[in-house]
Amino acid sequence: MTWSPTAPLREAPATVPALAAMALFVVWATSQAGYPVTHWAPGGLIVLALLGIALALIRPVVADMPIAVRVALGAFAAYTALSYLSILWAGVQGDAWEGANRTLLYLLVFALFACWPQRGTSTALLLGGWTLALIALASFTALHIDAAGAAKLATLLPAGRLDYPSGYPNANATQWLMAFWPALLLARGASLPWALRGLLAGGAVLLAEVALLSQSRGSLYATPVMLVLVFAVLPGRIRTFVLLAPVALGVAAAAPAALAVGDKLQAGAVSPDRVHSAVGAMLAAALAVALVVALGAAIETRRDFSAQLHRRLHRGLAVVAGATLALAVAAGLAVAGNPVTRVESAWHSFKGGYGSNTGPRLVSGLGSNRYDFYRVALDEFAAHPLLGIGADNFQQQYLVHGRSEETPHYPHSVELRTLVQSGLVGALIALVGLGAALLTAFRALRGGDPLSRSVAAAAIAVFGYWAVGGSFDWFWEFAGLGAPAFAMLGLVCALAPRSQRPARAPRAGFSRALPVAAVALTLIAAVSLAAPWLSQLQIESAARAWTKSPLTAYARLQDAANLNPLSDQAYLVAGDIALRYDDVNRADRDFALALARSSDDAYATLERGAIASSRGQRATALALLARAVGLAPRDQLARAALRLVRQGGRVSLEELNRQILLEAQQFA
Numbered sequence: 001m002t003w004s005p006t007a008p009l010r011e012a013p014a015t016v017p018a019l020a021a022m023a024l025f026v027v028w029a030t031s032q033a034g035y036p037v038t039h040w041a042p043g044g045l046i047v048l049a050l051l052g053i054a055l056a057l058i059r060p061v062v063a064d065m066p067i068a069v070r071v072a073l074g075a076f077a078a079y080t081a082l083s084y085l086s087i088l089w090a091g092v093q094g095d096a097w098e099g100a101n102r103t104l105l106y107l108l109v110f111a112l113f114a115c116w117p118q119r120g121t122s123t124a125l126l127l128g129g130w131t132l133a134l135i136a137l138a139s140f141t142a143l144h145i146d147a148a149g150a151a152k153l154a155t156l157l158p159a160g161r162l163d164y165p166s167g168y169p170n171a172n173a174t175q176w177l178m179a180f181w182p183a184l185l186l187a188r189g190a191s192l193p194w195a196l197r198g199l200l201a202g203g204a205v206l207l208a209e210v211a212l213l214s215q216s217r218g219s220l221y222a223t224p225v226m227l228v229l230v231f232a233v234l235p236g237r238i239r240t241f242v243l244l245a246p247v248a249l250g251v252a253a254a255a256p257a258a259l260a261v262g263d264k265l266q267a268g269a270v271s272p273d274r275v276h277s278a279v280g281a282m283l284a285a286a287l288a289v290a291l292v293v294a295l296g297a298a299i300e301t302r303r304d305f306s307a308q309l310h311r312r313l314h315r316g317l318a319v320v321a322g323a324t325l326a327l328a329v330a331a332g333l334a335v336a337g338n339p340v341t342r343v344e345s346a347w348h349s350f351k352g353g354y355g356s357n358t359g360p361r362l363v364s365g366l367g368s369n370r371y372d373f374y375r376v377a378l379d380e381f382a383a384h385p386l387l388g389i390g391a392d393n394f395q396q397q398y399l400v401h402g403r404s405e406e407t408p409h410y411p412h413s414v415e416l417r418t419l420v421q422s423g424l425v426g427a428l429i430a431l432v433g434l435g436a437a438l439l440t441a442f443r444a445l446r447g448g449d450p451l452s453r454s455v456a457a458a459a460i461a462v463f464g465y466w467a468v469g470g471s472f473d474w475f476w477e478f479a480g481l482g483a484p485a486f487a488m489l490g491l492v493c494a495l496a497p498r499s500q501r502p503a504r505a506p507r508a509g510f511s512r513a514l515p516v517a518a519v520a521l522t523l524i525a526a527v528s529l530a531a532p533w534l535s536q537l538q539i540e541s542a543a544r545a546w547t548k549s550p551l552t553a554y555a556r557l558q559d560a561a562n563l564n565p566l567s568d569q570a571y572l573v574a575g576d577i578a579l580r581y582d583d584v585n586r587a588d589r590d591f592a593l594a595l596a597r598s599s600d601d602a603y604a605t606l607e608r609g610a611i612a613s614s615r616g617q618r619a620t621a622l623a624l625l626a627r628a629v630g631l632a633p634r635d636q637l638a639r640a641a642l643r644l645v646r647q648g649g650r651v652s653l654e655e656l657n658r659q660i661l662l663e664a665q666q667f668a
Contacts, residue, residue: 013058014116017050018126018487021112025484026133033166033175034480037098038540041533043479044105045526051112052522060115064498066443068436069114072493075433080107082426083391084528087566090390092598094532094567095409099391099421101529105479106486108525113490114437117498120451123491124192127182127455127462128200130484134179135203138210139283141165145213146279150272160262160361162213171478173216174469178484180207181226181465182458187293188236188243189454194301198294201243205250206286212251212258215361222468229464234457235445243293250289254281263360353404369404370412370472376401377411377420388423392477396600399632410477414470437489444495456495459488535564539573546577553577561593568594568601575607579657584611602631606638606656613641613651621645637663 024043028034034043062070083100090096118126141164148156156162161169183204187197211219231237257278350366376398380389389397394417395409411417418427444456466475466485475481538560546553554577560570571594578587588611594604609624625642632638637659641651 011119012116012122014054014112015118015122015126017054018113018491019129020050021047021109021483021487022126022130022133025130025480025487026137028480028483029134029137029175030165032480033168033171033478034483035167035171035478037533037536040105040479040483041101041529041536043483044101044108044529045533047105047108047112047483048522048525048529051108054112054116055518058116064117065115066440066493066496066498068440068443069493069496072433072436072440073111073114075429075436076107076110079422079426079429079433080104082387082422082429086388086390086393086422089387090393091396091600092390092393094564094569094598095392095395096390097528097564097566098532099393101532102477102479102482103391104525104528106482109483110437110486110490113487114493116494118491118494120191120449120455120495123455123459123495124186124451126491127459127488128186128192128196131179131182131186131200131458132203134176135183135199135207137165138176138179138203138207141210142206142279142282146276148272148275153272153275157213157262161215162210162262166478166480168478169214170216170218170469170473171475171481173211173214173219174466174473174475174481176207176211177219177223177469178462178465178481180204180211181230181461183207184243184247185230185234185240185458185461186454187297188239189450190297190300191449191451191454194294194297197297198290198292201247201293202250202286202288202290204247205254205289206282208247208251209254209258209282209285212255213262215259215262217362217364217366218469218473220362221472222465225468226461226465229468230461234461235453236457246289246292250285254278254285257281259360259362369406369408372402372404373398373408373412374416377413377416381416381420381423384420384423386423387425388419388421391421393421396602396631399602399634400630402634405634408474410474412474413472414467414476417474417476437493440496441489441492443497444492447497448495452495456492459492459495462488463492532564532567535560535567535570538563539570542570542573542577546580550577550581566597568597568604571597572601572604575604576657579607579653584614584653587611600631602628602635602638605631606635606641609645610641610651610653610656613645614653616650618645621651 024046025034028039028043032039034040080100080103083096083103087093087096087100141162144164145153145156145162156164163169163172166172166175183200186192187200187204189197192200230240234240258281261275261278350368351371352367353369353371354367377394379401380394380397392409394411395407398408411420418430422430438460441456441460445453445460447453448456463485466481469475470481538556542553542556542560545556554574557570557574557577561567564570571590575587575590575594578584578590588608591604591608591611594601595608598604605624606628609621609628612618612624613621622642622645625638625645628638629635629642637656641656644651
């Protein structure tokens with residue numbers, strides 16, 4: 001089957017809005033991976049509009065949809081509804097609203113890609129276009145680093161880890177490696193042009209090398225898990241092995257130079273010449289692999305191998321693959337030593353925190369504060385097993401019950417996030433939806449033409465890598481990672497075989513009510529996505545204007561508070577501005593308004609306690625400061641302020657806020 005770039009639009013009109021969504025995902029990839037609400041919320045409105053246009057112009061035949069796809073859509077919609085309902089019992093309702101909106105975004109993305117049947121050519125255009133765009137972005141990133149001077153390198157690679165353009169090294173590595181797998185798996189198929197296969201293979205090398213610059217331990221451990229899943233679950237194992245061999249050699253050839261950049265920068269000894277050499281090695285390895293794979297693909301395309309020769313090659317490669325696997329396992333056991341001892345050591349490292357890590361970062365151990373995050377998450381799940389604590393409401397619980405100095409907003413695990421924030425009910429609904437979608441995906445892997453099967457394998461690998469990495473990190477909160485993952489899950493569902501039964505005409509009353517309900521739900525979803533976004537824009541505008549025009553800033557913050565009636569952020573910022581202008585009365589009022597919306601806000605409680613102390617209101621100050629310590633027991637400033645008031649002293653607002661600012665700068 002010959003691939004044509006114009007065929008998809010004729011075969012599947014829904015490809016057009018899906019392409020627009022893919023372009024949005026690429027835009028998110030260029031800046032902070034879609035994490036800020038000012039990025040993903042307007043993007044959510046775009047996806048909502050694309051879905052509405054598609055539903056109006058290309059009406060899906062629901063009767064033709066596989067039952068599993070309908071079950072998945074229903075379950076994901078139910079999980080989204082539960083996320084919104086959790087606002088009712090969430091401690092921080094503004095955060096719960098934002099978390100529910102993000103879940104709505106993923107539902108909209110999945111529906112946009114799953115509701116209409118697709119062909120191999122159309123899905124190849126969608127997935128291949130996104131993959132090639134990420135390869136181009138990775139190339140730009142490498143060249144951008146190469147062009148940076150010594151001073152700028154420290155900002156692009158803080159602590160020796162590349163966090164550009166996502167702002168978080170682990171998300172950075174995941175962004176590139178989510179594109180690595182479709183680049184690898186598409187390049188192995190014989191249905192694409194030989195030049196494109198070579199480009200994808202070389203791009204896979206470059207994506208892996210740029211990911212190495214972030215020195216993400218999570219990606220290092222997620223990769224072997226993905227390799228096992230790819231060879232255990234996806235068909236075409238021999239072709240995967242044949243392509244993986246040159247790609248792995250290319251990555252291995254340039255990896256030492258790429259890793260040395262971060263190691264030397266962390267030690268303060270990196271030079272632009274070393275970075276230039278590393279980038280040159282990365283590009284050379286990618287080019288070499290691209291040429292080798294393109295040559296092999298051209299030979300395969302132009303020579304008609306006999307069936308007998310093909311069987312012999314297949315058997316020979318199977319023997320080589322088996323021997324390679326045996327050697328890899330043996331080498332791994334030799335390096336790791338006693339497996340039981342290794343597992344015990346890894347567990348102690350995981351529990352020991354950052355201090356248990358020794359040596360180069362990628363092989364330094366599993367030490368981090370995640371053990372403590374997971375402990376608190378499981379304790380909260382045990383305390384609220386049925387419906388959870390509410391979407392995105394983990395931070396306050398960790399402030400109270402955590403032991404580390406970090407203040408994580410999220411549990412750093414998509415599974416624990418689901419359990420602790422939506423309880424058993426939410427977890428079961430999510431499992432039903434995911435299971436139905438994966439069942440449909442496995443049908444797509446075994447049906448259709450070779451190109452469809454190849455795209456289905458590549459698409460499910462994107463979702464798989466996101467899910468594996470998200471099991472021990474907070475990737476759900478990065479829309480630039482989560483949205484492409486759910487798009488690929490929907491895309492593989494769209495490739496599943498569909499029935500051709502004639503659709504039954506809907507009842508007259510139902511057909512009249514359905515458009516009205518659809519319009520109403522669309523308007524509600526649009527308002528839900530737009531209000532927090534516009535509120536945040538007003539807050540950011542006030543933050544820029546307060547030094548020159550505090551009254552303008554106050555007005556914009558009031559608008560922000562009105563737009564988002566569940567969040568206390570606008571009042572917190574207004575209180576901070578008032579303190580800068582020594583307007584203590586206004587500051588106290590704004591912090592009180594913040595607490596009226598979020599009674600467990602430790603910062604607003606601390607500030608009100610300090611204000612009461614500065615006014616000589618000792619009893620009020622003691623009560624507020626004691627509560628601030630109860631809400632954040634490890635906050636040394638709150639503890640010091642309470643101790644001072646108990647000893648008969650008064651808190652200095654100027655000194656307290658200077659220390660708070662200093663801590664914030666050190667954290668940044």
